[in-house]
Amino acid sequence: MPKHLKKLSEEILHSNPWSVYKHDTYEKPNGAVGDYYYMQTPGNSMIIPVLEDGRIVLILQTRYIDQRQSLEFPCGGKKEGQSPLDVAKIELYQETGWIADDFMKIGSFQALNGLVDDECHVFLAKVVEQKEQQLEDTEDIEVLYRRPDEIDEMIKKNDIWDGQTMAAWSMARHIFFEEKPVAKATALGTLQNIFDDFIGS
Template identity: 40%
Template sequence: MRTLPRVRRGHSLRRKSPPDTLLQRERLTRSSRMTLKPWKKIYESTVYKNPYWTYKRDAFELPSGKHGEYHYVHTNGSSMVVPIMGDGTVLVINQYRYLMGRESVEFPCGSVKDGSTHEETARKELAEETGYSAGSLIKVGEFNPYNGVTTEMCQVFIARDLGFVGGTPDETEELELLRLTPAEIDAQIRSVAIWDGMTIAAWSIVKAKL
């Protein structure tokens, strides 16, 4: 027969939390984080510009007083769309990526041109690359795809209530339209069948909202 431990009156079997709990450590970490010193921009110059992005060169000064040059790409941003069909499957496109020399499965995405907005770009890219329009288009997050190289912020949209209107991709785009379940997207990311960083980042934002 199993016997219970003897407990002195006025004492509890419940273990008391140590004063240095995880929450307290997190609060301490947040309150004691050091303030990082910003770099000072001395001047900015444009090396090359096209309708999608601008290649810039800055001269900067470090907090130590040392000087240097920074080369980077400035853009108006980009929009990536995750289109959800009525049955819960997700539209993705397979296309050839010249720099990598291989095919890539991605969500529809495009750069924001001068005079356009992120939402307008999202609707345009969705129609061009998938042939569908969205009755509902909701922004769910944003991210920078490569913050050491570009100022670009990519806004992520979920598209629902889709209706087919016919696509007109750019002449440089040969696209294969695919439908995947969320589980299949997860599996293809794990197996590196989906390797595009922007698609993986967008999926990490969208997945929790499905």
């Protein structure tokens, strides 16, 4: 079994409202001292919002680093004092205008655990009411709606290329495609049936 990597020291090289950049020293498996540089955030929440007819809410926005448009699930960073569920509710409403009456956490993951300490919490949400988006001045977001099978196809074609969105979908898609009678009642089943079936399984 691989050895635990013991931390020897820690220092902050840079901080901003969203993240900190750190330098640690640690004990290597061979006993020598090594340097480790990484970014750390408070974490984030990603939401897979589902309408009563089974369609899923996506957002389209331009990503600065790649300078191209990206189809994603709504997602936002955690602030001090907020729980992952708090963030999910806030970001869903701000980015899409949608309000959900039920949230179900389906897991969490670290998207780039060799470079960034940034845990993403994934929620399935049953949306029931839409109001105006509450976008920040850095955001320009279009709201789109797609069926689960269309999301699969967009990932295959690389139309969806955001890593967190693909990771979240890999955790959630079995809920929509499991071979269960309740899911066969309609093309995709209502979200309430999906929730009831998933929770009761």
